[in-house]
Amino acid sequence: MAGSAPHVITFANEKGGTGKSTTAVHAAVALAAQGKRVAALDLDTRQRTFGRYLDNRLATVRRLGLELPMPAHDTFDPAKGESLEAALERASEDADFVIIDTPGRDDSHAREAIVRADTLVTPINDSFVDLDLIGEVDAETYRVRRPSFYAELVWNSRTQRAKTHGASVDWVVLRNRMQHIEARNMRRVGEAMNELSRRVGFRIIPGLGERVIYRELFPKGLTLLDLQAIGEVGLAHIAARQELREMIAGLALPEPGVARRAAAMAG
Template identity: 70%
Template sequence: MAAYRIVFANEKGGSGKSTTAVHTAVALAARGRRVAAIDLDTRQRTLGRYLENRAALMKRDGVDLPLPVHETFDPAAGHSIESRMDALAADADILVIDTPGRDDDHVRVAISTADTLVTPINDSFVDLDLIGQVDPDSYKIRRPSFYAELVWDARKARGKRDGATVDWVVLRNRLQHLEARNMRRVAAALAELSKRVGFRVIPGLSERVVYRELFPKGLTLLDLGAIGQDAGMAHVAARGELRELIAGLQLPDPESGRARAA
């Protein structure tokens, strides 16, 4: 069976896209899935560097941690993005694809191959503007924005190629730092927009210092016990968010191959 492809994409930076992609890949690998990952951001290489740091820690300290097969795409190597994704997917159950915070041909190809497209956004109207323009007085959606149109085109390309659909998931990150009225307005606008352009909304990861602290060693929230570090209350809460995020993706059952739950 072909590897299930999860693409993390958002043209706006600072949404926690790469952090979410890494944690998703490692969490699925920890559950016994054969996970591969590819970083299409040849400049920042956050996902690639994160997993390289992880491999270096495992070698240096002799610890055994789940580690997805991974690479950072290099267009100068002369390989097409399709061929590199296919090569990584060949021996995997799941391929996680992290994209740069910009629009380019490689990102569009990746989205058009996605089974699940994850768009993390900070819970604000600034980020919401990426996918829908909001009336400043009523806070109602005026019309979908350019990114929604890009996804629409990618979905049409996927349907034309093999008849499959792209499950678009909008991930609401950093919920806790907004006052309640603004949260309600953003939630209402997202609910309205989701019906118009066809995406699901699930909760993501809160803003926590721990994510920035873990990066240099390539660790995730799931690894603290393996390295002998006790988890504080913030870590426990963050792990709960991660579990909820993975459940919200509604990935196929690895044993039965059933489609995503309704």
């Protein structure tokens, strides 16, 4: 894929319930709304939250005759005998960005997707429960004692990518559901996360808040960016869309031409 490889964004977290698939869908649609060619690949063949979300979206587009940004999407199924490498090659044929959503568990294909990522996004809820995935915190001081197993997995994956592909991985930890956390606890989580980011090497950006609207949009496959098209825009929705814009800006993704030149140089 040298010279024509898209920018691969892998959403990965072994803990469920962090808003990973919702965030991935909104990122995919936001990039498609910018005129980017986006391919989405769901690696969770059992739950298929990412794939079902986009299936619902396509059904809504056809049912209502709406013109909405629609990423191409597929679900990877190893039972069909296809390798992840082949699935990525197929998804990359006409894409500026490939967005991969991984299962919320340790999985060999999820590990492979982390190695293939140009941008690795790990959404976590803003709590010590979720932070424990990447770093152990002292119960008395709330200081980071040591990186946890997932941070070590990512570190090893980044090292492998550097050796095999000659490229680096931009690891982004996404802080979801921040506004409903008690202020002192939120500050402690933030301080521990900042300390850990310096030790392990990831960036921290704000994610999506805890809003009922995200659960309501799933059956129709819609996102915050589609509310105006269906005539549902309120003040809360405007604030939520601003969160989404800040999240996309925080990812600091390259323009497609830049991504392709970088891939060509790496190849």
